[in-house]
Amino acid sequence: MLVTITGFGSVWRRKFAKNQNDPQRFARGVYYNTTGVDIGGTTRQRPKIAGYARFNACGGFDPHRPARMIGRVFECADPCVWQGENKLLFQRILGKPEKPDAFLVVVRPELNGLLAVGSTDWRSADTWLISFSECGDKQEAMLLVPMYGWVHTKLGRFVLEPGLRQPWMARLVLASVEPE
Numbered sequence: 001m002l003v004t005i006t007g008f009g010s011v012w013r014r015k016f017a018k019n020q021n022d023p024q025r026f027a028r029g030v031y032y033n034t035t036g037v038d039i040g041g042t043t044r045q046r047p048k049i050a051g052y053a054r055f056n057a058c059g060g061f062d063p064h065r066p067a068r069m070i071g072r073v074f075e076c077a078d079p080c081v082w083q084g085e086n087k088l089l090f091q092r093i094l095g096k097p098e099k100p101d102a103f104l105v106v107v108r109p110e111l112n113g114l115l116a117v118g119s120t121d122w123r124s125a126d127t128w129l130i131s132f133s134e135c136g137d138k139q140e141a142m143l144l145v146p147m148y149g150w151v152h153t154k155l156g157r158f159v160l161e162p163g164l165r166q167p168w169m170a171r172l173v174l175a176s177v178e179p180e
Contacts, residue, residue, distance in 0.1 A: 001075070001076045001077070001078055001079075001101045001102070002073055002074070002075060002076070002094070002098055002099070002100040002101050002102075003073070003074050003076045003088070003090070003100050003101065003102050003103065003104055003144065004071065004072065004073050004074075004097075004100040004102075004103045004104070004168050004169065004170065005069050005070055005071070005072060005074070005103075005104045006070065006071075006103050006104060006105050006106070006169075006170060006171065007070065007104070007105065007106040008033050008053075008066055008069075008070075008104075008106060009033050009034050009035040009036065009053075009106055009131060009133075009140060009142045010035065010036040010037070010043045010140055011033070011034045011035065011036035011043060011044075011045050011133075012031060012032065012033055012063075013031070013032040013034075014029055014030065014031050014032070014063065015029065015030045015031075015032070016029050016030075029056075029057040029063065030054060030055070030056055030057070031054070031055045031056075031057070031061060031063050032052045032053070032054055032055075033052060033053045033054075033055070033142075034047075034050075034051065034052040034053070034130075034131045034133075034142065035047070035106070035131040035132060035133035035140040035141060035142050036133050036140060037133050037134065037135045037138035037139065037140055038138060039135060039138075044135075045133055046133045046134055046135040047131065047132070047133055048117065048132045048133065048134050049086065049117070049129055049130075049131060049132035050084065050085040050086070050131065051085050051086030051087060051088075051129075051130040051131035051142070052085065052086075052087060052088075052130070052131060053088045053090060053104060053130065053142065054087065054088070054089045054090065055069075055090045056090070056091070056092075059074075059090065059091050059092035059093065060092055060093035061090065061093070069093075071097075071168070071169055072093050072094075072097075073093070073094045073097045073098055073100050073168050074090040074091065074092065074093055074094065075090075075091045075092050075094060076088060076089060076090050076091060077089040077091060079128050079130070079144055086128075086129065086130045086131065087130075088104070088130055088144060097166070097168040098168060099167045099168060100168055101146065102128075102144045102145060102146045102149075103144070103145050103146075103147075103160060103170050104130075104142065104143075104144060105142075105143045105144075105145045105160060105172060106140065106141065106142050106143075107139075107140070107141045107143065107151055107153070107158075107172070108139065108140050108141075109137065109138070109139050109153075112151070112153050112155065112158055112172060113153030113154040113155030113156070114137065114139060114153055114154045115132075115139060115141055115151060115152075115153050116152070116153075116154070117129070117132055117134075117141065121152060122151065122152050123143070123149075123150065123151045123152065124145075124146075124149040124150045124151075126146050126149055127143055127144065127145045127146070127149040127150070127151065128143065128144040128145075129141065129142075129143055130142040130143060130144060145160045146160070147160060147161075147162045147167075147170060148160060148161070150175070151172070155174065155177065156174055156175070156176050156177040157174075157175050157176045158172040158173065158174055158175065159172070159173055159175040160172055160173075161173045
């Protein structure tokens with residue numbers, strides 16, 4: 001499965017080999033990204049739906065420059081549930097962009113409005129929720145969305161539209177407004 005990253009969740013964790021004498025310890029590091037919300041000035045995970053995106057340093061992921069990963073196409077394992085959590089493994093960056101099967105998208109109320117996760121028709125059937133954190137009116141959702149997949153928020157329906165000249169790039173576009 002090919003996946004383009006359009007954004008990251010707010011919470012990062014990392015894991016390195018325990019052997020501190022291993023010269024490849026950091027080169028084989030693993031990085032986990034998930035959702036979080038601001039609680040009293042600190043970003044905290046408040047999972048309603050637990051899950052994460054996993055990146056391996058040996059697959060080309062640069063943890064020191066995550067912004068450079070935006071718009072990059074990765075070869076990924078199929079999404080799955082492991083130990084009760086949703087998981088998406090990013091295996092390696094492609095050398096040149098190709099049309100992806102889906103996009104890693106993060107939805108936040110300040111950009112897209114509040115999601116009604118769990119209500120009927122809040123997302124397209126082919127959209128997969130990886131992680132969802134919520135506390136009061138603060139939310140963050142990490143989703144795997146195909147081209148033209150959609151999410152419905154209090155503002156309206158946002159559709160993931162690909163770039164015309166660069167089909168490996170996409171963005172959520174407000175397609176219909178919720179009546180007041």
